[in-house]
Amino acid sequence: MVTSDPAPVAVIGGGLAGISAAVALAEAGCPVTLYEARPRLGGATYSFRRDGLTVDNGQHVFLRCCTAYRGLLDRLGGAGLVDLQSRFDVRVLGTAGRSGRLRRAALPGPLHFVPALAGYRLLGPAERFQALRGSMALRRLDPADPVLDTMTFGSWLAAHGQEAPVREALWELLTVAALNTGAEQASLGPAVKVFKTALLGRPDAADLGIPRVPLGELHDGAARAAIGRLGGTVRLSAKVTAIEPGPVLVVDGAKVPASAVIVATRHEQAARLVPAPAAPGRDRWGALDASPIINVHAVYDRPVMRLPFVAVTGSPVQWVFDKTRVAGLRRGQYLAVSVSDAGGWIDRPTADLREVFVPALHEVFPAARRARLTDFFVTRERRATFLQAPGSGALRPPSATRWPGLYLAGAWTDTGWPDTMEGAVRSGLHAARLVRQHIRHQETVS
The missing domain is CATH 3.50.50.60 (FAD/NAD(P)-binding domain)
Structure with missing residues (x-):
């Protein structure tokens, strides 16, 4: 038969x-x-291609704890095409030239982030203690608890004494990037999942991976x-x-x-x-519902940022990545500004965004004031993620x-x-x- x-x-x-x-x-x-x-x-x-450059629609990063995604890269033969930090390390730029650094220590979790928070210069001593206390309280929550899906992360932060400076320089910095929404709108459940898995669990979980x-x-x-x-x-x-x-x-x-x-x-x-x-x-x-992301692309005739990426607080700029090598730019520097929770930006014309983001980049990177901007464009993902x-x-x-x-x-x-x-x-x-x-x-x- x-x-x-x-x-x-x-x-x-x-x-x-x-x-x-x-x-x-x-x-x-x-x-x-x-x-x-x-x-x-x-x-x-x-x-996509633009004027001889290969442009990513947006900057996508992963963490060492993203074992399924890393496994897919292995299967696709792409494990050697990404850079993975040996230790989580993020430079955070604030206003008026202030800066801080979040770098995990060689300690078991969750102690590995205690030195980073204790020495985080964008916060004062009392605010650092607030952050440490909030981290320990967050660690006791179960992200699978359905009750957490009925609450906002912002309301939980307020109830646990996390004041505005701590929220802006720490919690919002990471929440917006991870969940594509601010703490006031984010569900507590996924926020707990992010922080417990990435920052309060295994010491190497949050090490950042970036495609090259x-x-x-x-x-x-x-x-x-x-x-x-x-x-x-x-x-x-x-x-x-x-x-x-x-x-x-x-x-x-x-x-x-x-x-x-x-x-x-x-x-x-x-x-x-x-x-x-x-x-x-x-x-x-x-x-x-959906939440949008925009990426602001700025090409300069000379280098203006020394690090491969930085995070920024107190500015329309959120995270900035050096895309020069990835895009194939031979002279100058190509920066991509990733802006999550972009509902207020998604429908604004590129000319309007240029008037906002170019001065903001000058504020963050003083060297940009002396450089010539050779290209500026915006990519938009209106439905980048569902609204969490x-x-x-x-x-x-x-x-x-x-x-x-x-x-x-x-x-x-x-x-x-x-x-x-x-x-x-x-x-x-x-x-x-x-x-x-x-x-x-x-x-x-x-």
Whole structure:
């Protein structure tokens, strides 16, 4: 008796969740096809060309504790294409030329950050004690406690004596970067997850990793090559418009059978694509709000920043990264200013942003006042992450749906992590495990 080969597993969406799911399935020997509507992979992490430079849409960093993302880099052959700090070390620039440094000590966690906070010069002695006391109180919380999803991080900070200088120079500095929202709007649960995992747990957890090649090389080209090498298929510019029982996909108007389906798109797209009988609660998670990020790109005719990156407080500038080498600039310096929680900036014209950010950069980097600005542009991600406000945790769905063989993936699903690259990769790996279980069950009963 001749039997036909099983239909491939279909992964819809070529962001990090979809890439990680496709790679995991292909490694396990499952035929898999990854469908992406855009002509590239990488989702919200991508590169483009501009005037001879390779420009990343935004600066993306990871931490040593991001084990799933680092594992994906290993699988894609990209582990050697990133720089990972041997010890967490961030220079923080304040107003009026003041600066501080957050550098972990060679001590076991959570003591490894005590010297950093005790010597943090952007805070006075009493404020440093506030920060230490707040850190210890935060460590006692459980990020999985659903009660924390009903509270803001800001209200918790106020209740625990964290006054404005401490909030601005420490808590907001890290919360906005990690959660893409300020403490006054951030849900307490994901904030606790960030601080407990990165800063109050293993001593090396927060060591920063930064790509030293363009994101397109790290996530797009490498992912396509890896999936192909493992026997999978990538279909770019392929728009999936429906999922029917079977499961069957409608791809560019044609029906394509699949042995299982992983929907790894953004949450609002997934809510439109997943059939209502498969996910009766899709309107709830489809209604998750979004939070934007902008990146301000400034190219100077000479170097104006000595460090590879800095954090900034008391300024529209938040984090600044030297992109000169990554972009391929041969003369001068290319700075990328990453601005999270950018609702107040996202719709403002580039000319308006230039009037704000160029003087702000002059204030932060006095050398920029003597340099000539040769290019200035802005990249915008209107829906960079979902808005991690109180109540959002209860809206995040599990990976499994009511249809056997149909699963969800994405940093917006219930990963236990905030909306980060790590959360996206973990969701893809989890969905791939569920698919393998489903396929084994189908083989058992057939």
